[in-house]
Amino acid sequence: MSSLENVFYIQAGLGVLANMFLLFFYTFIILGNRPKPMDLISCQLTFIHIMMILTEGDNLLANILESLKSGNDIKCKTTFYINRVMRSLSICITCLLSVVQAVTISPSTSFLAKFKHKVKTHINYVFFCLWTLNLSFSSRLIFFVAGFMNVSETHQMKVTKSCSFFSMNYIFRGLTFLVTMSRDIFLVGVMLTTSTYMVIILCRHQRQCKHLHSIRHLRASPEKRATQTILLLVVFFVVIYWVDFIISFTSVLLWIYDPVFLTVQKFVMFVYPTVTPLVQISSDKRIISILKKLHSNCH
Incomplete structure (x- = not known):
């Protein structure tokens, strides 16, 4: 298991470094120019x-809190709460990314075209609403997570090496599950709908360009590259989301602590945030040009 843990740490390190690079890049873009909505979302x-x-399982943030001599209960509540909020925000922001790109590439004659100018003016309000809703909804978890106390206790389920999840009332658990599932199914449905719409737009554009003998212009289109990247990320996210959901649902339904389940889930959870920045870096011409300049300066 130790060798597998080393793989996780390498995967996590790669993900953090790639995302930190992107975070600095987008922060520089946002502070230096008039940022596009897509830059703000990214x-x-x-x-x-x-x-x-940083908060997935017994990871870096948990180790930092432990080094600060904070209690195990505080460590568990903090890391578990932040992780759940971030996982909820991940699906919300990925959905927003898909919707905004669909609006951006929509033809001037389409229904979505009238929302193009509204996206720029209302994007910050959308962020505020998404963060507020997810921070509020996930706050219930603080009362059901604590430091692991006794393996013989049947009313708690171990979720990490040192944290446990206490069983909820069946009605409360059912309502929470129903609300969460309804939200996720709705957001995944929106992502698939906007993705289908973007594919139709790209195919239509492809046919028009073939008709006009201007394939070179289509290939050079930044909007096409951005759309293809987002389509790839959305499809990848949906696949990873459902794999993670099946694992989580099975463990909660059976109310069992299975190290194999947790190991697989941890690996799955690391895949999307690790692969996403690498895809974005490799497809953004602004980043590629910066990397080329750095490479030429080094030589």
Whole structure:
């Protein structure tokens, strides 16, 4: 298991470094120019992914809190709460990324075109609402997470090496599950709908460009590259989300602590926030040009 833990730490380190690079890049863009909505959303998503990696299981933030001599109960509540908030925000912000890109590339004759100018003026209000809702909704978890006390206790389920999750009232657990599932199904549905819409727009654009013998212009389109990147991220997110959901649902439903389940879930949770920045870095021409300049300066 120690070798597998080393793989996780390498994966987490790569994810944090890639996301930190992106966070500095987007912060520089936001402070230096008039930022585009997509830059603001990507900056938020990058920060969320950093926090997700740092708070997943017995990870870096937990070790920092432990070094500060904070109680195990405080450590568990803090890391578990932040991680759940970030996981909820991840699906919300990824959905927002997909919606805003669909609005951005929509033709001037479409229904979505009238929302283009509203996106720029209302994006900060959307961020405020998403953060407020997720911070509030996940606050209930503080009362059901604590430092692991006794393996023989049947009313608690071990979720990390030192943290446990206490069983909820069946009605409360059912309502929470129903609300969470309804939200996630809605957001995934929106992502798939906007992704389908973007594919239709790209295919239509492809046919028009073939008709006009201007394939070179289509290939050079920054909007097309950005759309393809977001489509890839959305599809990847949906796959990872459902794998994680099946693992989480099975463990909660059976109310069992299975190290194999937790190990697989930890690996799955690290995949999306680690792969996402690498995809964004490799597809953003602004970043590629900066890296090329740095490489030429070094030589």
